[in-house]
Amino acid sequence: MKPALEIRFTPDPLLPEPLYHQIKEYIKMKIMQGEWTPGMRLPSQRALAAAFKVNRSTIIAALDGLHSEGLIDTNYGGGTKISRAGWNSMSTPLLNWEDYVESGHHYPNLPEVQIINQSEYRSDIIRLGTGELSPDLLPQSYFQKIYDKLAQRAPSLGYLEPLGSYKLRLAISSYLADQQIQASPESILIVSGSLQAMQLIAMGLLPRRSSVLVEKPSYLYSIHAFQTAGVRMIGMPVDKEGLLTAELERYIRQNRPSLLYTIPTFQNPSGAVMSDKRRMELIQTAEATGLAILEDHAYADLWFDEKPPLSLKARDPGSYVLHMGTLSKSVSPGLRIGWVAGPETVIQRLADIKMQTDYGASSLAQEAAALWFTEGYHDVHLAEVRAALIRKRNLVLDLLSRNLAGAAEWNVPQGGFYIWLKLLNGTRPETLFRRALAEGVLLNPGSIYDRFDQDHIRLSFAYASETELERGIMTLARLILHP
Known part of the structure; x- marks a missing residue:
């Protein structure tokens, strides 16, 4: 299943120019401007008809016109592609960007994920x-007050220290303490959400060709944070109480993993909550085997009738657990604020890599997030x-x-x-x-x-x-x- 191109052009039936000709000229313009490059595969006729909001016969007429001008090639086994030969006959040959696209070492999203990412922003979907939370559940009025307050004191617009805003880390330290997690500001790194935290961990802590244990099914399979870093993922069985910890030691012996990734609270996608008993067993196994654990706590604040069991990090006197949190799920995905808590040497290593990638999360967003916690808006x-x-x-x-x-x-x-x-x-x-x-x-x-x-x-x-x-x-x- 090939993801659709982003097409925001709709032919106008009120114009004297036929619809098929408007579409043909639009595609030709994309080719001539170098936006659609030689070798690029076009969506199916059905997908193009849906994108341009016309019937299939109109698309066929447009493609016939492009083919007659040598701009596209049709191979019934391989679909329709932008022609290389047609370009060579009209102008200076273009650089073959398709080869670059296919050669990059970072894995692309799954085709279904690409389609989902593009389709989510259709107005008719x-x-x-x-x-993520619906727009009416985002705290617009609270953040308006926060930004009004920031405007009165001229917030910092410069770079921040590698670990992130100290005020925000202090606020998160207090927030974690309420959950019985002891983490000083020096052991917390501010990141742009959990996904960046996983990318930093994959790059900075895991050797290539190492393996990671992960619940199956898991959100982690829908992204390639670990696979792109050359790390193999090994799925472990789960049930309604979460990870089957009785199987854990066997998986450790057979695979010698570097890390276990888990979402113990309201797991994505199953919604499972790891039982209190299994959380204790998991920590005991980590202590007995030396297994490092990456705990994703993204949904833990969103409990309904009763609070979930204590996090793994709250049960972790030996510092086997790296704890990830984020405001993306419970507060605002657009704020782009998350954190990792763990041993200071690990946090410093991740901070050094982060400085090499983006030089720190938004200083303005961090100041706003600090006020979010300290002014009592979160609860x-x-x-x-x-x-x-x-x-x-x-x-x-x-x-x-x-x-x-x-x-x-x-x-x-x-x-x-x-x-x-x-x-x-x-x-x-x-x-x-x-x-x-x-x-x-x-x-x-x-x-x-x-x-x-x-x-x-x-x-x-x-x-x-x-x-x-x-x-x-x-x-x-x-x-x-x-x-």
């Missing part, structure tokens, strides 16, 4: 897979968000019960964003993904989180409005029941 906001998420979760569970009983089964999340839905009637998630997208509903197939998964989809109740949730689930139910 219902986002049933998006893992007030979380109470509001939890109430809204509970309401939306209950709505989706009710819709699923009324429309998909017997055709699917699902968890009842106790926090976080996600419902891990298992299809029981033979519908393939990838097929459902494509059919739903064609009807304006975007979801996440389970193969993103486990490439062998042919049963699950991940639903998020966090982003879509309640009206959109109802429309989206009803569309989903129809597509599942009538494949």
Whole structure:
């Protein structure tokens, strides 16, 4: 499945120029400006028709015109590509950027992930897979007050020290202490979200050709932070209580991993919460074997009825755990503020690499985040968000019960964003993904989180409005029941 190009041009039927000719000239302009380069594959005729909002015969006429001018080549086995020969006949030959694109060492996103990333910003889409808060749940009014206060005292606009703003690290240290995690400001690094933290860890702490244990399914399979660094990921089984710790020592003996990555609280995508017993067993195994643990705590603040068990880091007297936190899920993805807490030597190593990549997260965002904590906004906001998420979760569970009983089964999340839905009637998630997208509903197939998964989809109740949730689930139910 090839991700779609970003096409924001729609031919105008009121112009005297035929629609197919407008499309042909648009594509020709992209080629002549060097934006669409020789060797680049075009989307299918059906995908182009959807992008330009015309019928397929119009696209065929446009492509025929481009082919007659030598600008595209059509190979029925390999699709339609921008022609190299056509360019050579018209102008100075272009540099073959397609070879560069295919040669870079950083892994591309999975095709489905690229399609999701591009489709999320369509105005006509219902986002049933998006893992972020809806715009109405973002704390706009609170941040308006914060930025008003910052404006009165002329905030720093320069670079900050390698670990990040000391005021913010002090505030995060206090925030972590409330969770029984002892981390001084010197043992905390400010990052631009959890993803950057994982990239820094992969580059700075893990040797090439080493291995990492990871829950399966896991969010980590949907990105390539570790694979691009030459690190092998080994999936471990999970159930509703999280990682099967009884299997851990066998996996350690067989694979000699450098690290275990886990989301113990409201796991992405399954929503599972690792039990208190298994958390203790995991720490004991780490102490017995010397296994380092990377704990992703992104969703832990978003509990519904009762607080989850203490984090792994709170049980870690021997400093086996690196603890990642972020404001992206519970507060604002646009703030781009996260952190890593761990031994100071590790934090200094990661900070040195960070300075080589971006020279520090936004100083203005860090000042705002420090006030977010110190002015008491965080707890007030979380109470509001939890109430809204509970309401939306209950709505989706009710819709699923009324429309998909017997055709699917699902968890009842106790926090976080996600419902891990298992299809029981033979519908393939990838097929459902494509059919739903064609009807304006975007979801996440389970193969993103486990490439062998042919049963699950991940639903998020966090982003879509309640009206959109109802429309989206009803569309989903129809597509599942009538494949």
